[in-house]
Amino acid sequence: MADLFTPAPIPAPHTLTVSFDAWEGPLDLLLGLARTQKVDLREISILALTEQYLAFIDSARQLKLELAADYLVMAAWLAYLKSALLLPRQEQPDPSPEDLALRLQLRLQRLNAMRDAAARLMARDRIGRDVFPRRAPEGLRLVKKAQWRASLYDLIATYGQIRARTQPVVHTIAVRPVMTLDEAIQRVGALVGAALDWTRLESFLPPDLDPPKVKSALASSFVAALELARQGRIEIQQDGIFQPIYLRAPMPADHRGPLL
Amino acid sequence: MNPEPDDYLRAVEAALFVAEHPLTPAEIRLHVGEAGDLDTALRTLGDQYAGRGVNLVERGGRWHFQTAADLAHILRREKDEPRRLSRAAMETLAIIAYHEPVSRAEIEAIRGVQVAKGTLDVLMEAGWVRPAGRREVPGRPLIYATTVEFLTHFGLSSRRDLPGIEDLRAAGLLDPVDLALEGLTGQSVVENDEEEA
């Protein structure tokens, strides 16, 4: 802020010791020069300002100061403006040099206004420099209180999962609907005595069986028939592969038909 | 406030206001100098701030402003933050609900996993679980049970409203996960079907 509160060095061509670092570009330099005219910027003579600027640049050149290009561009433009302003009015180019001069004046006014505004802004009572808040406020605290969410479904579903996960898996062997071989031997042995002629194996099955049990009964009865035949208690006949199987009680030897 | 606090009083007030910690009179004087009667200024400030939202207090020879004790509640604002229970907490809660009262070891035996300390804390903080005495076995472990708030939250009039094992089974909630998956893939699970029926 030192550069703000110390007034810009007022350049005068005969005491030129200015470093160009002090200027923020040619417009800034022009504004500094304009302030030396000590008049309201609205009253400023652009022609006089132009001459001041060009003299300043010349002095700088004689002192072999390094001049940034934009200062030289401004110098060239101002030299043009000066010559145009000096021309008789009817010979002046378009846009008129008066308009150009006015434009420059307006720009200087605006830059000057912002420079003053910046100074007044910086001079305000600033936090941490002029006014102070508490250095260690306790702070307003926002305490977050957990609002736990869980539904009854979550609860019971979770419990079900625990039980399913941790219970030993028990394999139960189902009791199948079967007819045992003993049952079949008894049944077939009893019934075949009553049959006089060849009778199909299926006829010896109990009536009203469930379909799964029918197969079991058929298989058991077949094995029972083989067993009874081996014991000589019945005879078996089948005409070909996959043909019906017939059973009957044993005949006297001469009546015996073809054996299986 | 008083119409015209003098500059010395104002300086003491401001110094105490910005201070990072309570100040001794000597520390205050480092700021405000010797141009006034510090004891009087502190007493006057104390009187002026008495009964306000901020008071000037002296503790062990140091002075500082602090908020009035009865206003503490407004400086700490609570905000509800909805959160879901972790899986571990949910399982623990379910086991307590179905088996209460249970000890931690029993919960672990049922879960097949250790129960972290924080898990029970969360359930107690939520107000759903409470310690319910000790089991009279060696080690006298703490046992846990559910609370009335638990019943309220889950809309139960009593623990008997919890669906039993058979209800869970009927709802398919006891299906082992892999079996349920097998069913989903359309493969035959014929034999077990009959068992479940």
Next chain:
Amino acid sequence: MNPEPDDYLRAVEAALFVAEHPLTPAEIRLHVGEAGDLDTALRTLGDQYAGRGVNLVERGGRWHFQTAADLAHILRREKDEPRRLSRAAMETLAIIAYHEPVSRAEIEAIRGVQVAKGTLDVLMEAGWVRPAGRREVPGRPLIYATTVEFLTHFGLSSRRDLPGIEDLRAAGLLDPVDLALEGLTGQSVVENDEEEA
């Protein structure tokens, strides 16, 4: 101080006292509730603290306590010195504050030099300037504006408090040169109007 500040006033006072940053009325209400007239309470507190070593101030719609400016010398510490701004940064800040929102090209038009890369960064890092969208013109340049922290730091209740802003506006010094030129030469004024609105 007043003999009997009511509890609502006391609560507002305490909340502002402990707050870590300036509070909006909405933030204050979060703590003190709706049981009183906040505007009145703030005005009353402001009056009560006026002229004291500590004042209640409003900056950009936020309220905070701060020490009185004339006591700065006893409170300032060396390390408090705010960061020095370059002249470029100060001018750029002023231009943004008085013209906002402005684009970089507009800042450059006023200053007659390019805005160095770091200048806007410094102002944004200080928290005083923020990007405020883009101007809907070719190139869609970024535009900048000041922040609430800017108002707080420089002790401004609002941008209307910017020193001399009404005079500058009345003098047309916040209008772009082209616009002013057209006005001066009696030509019609057009395009830039909206930007200034």
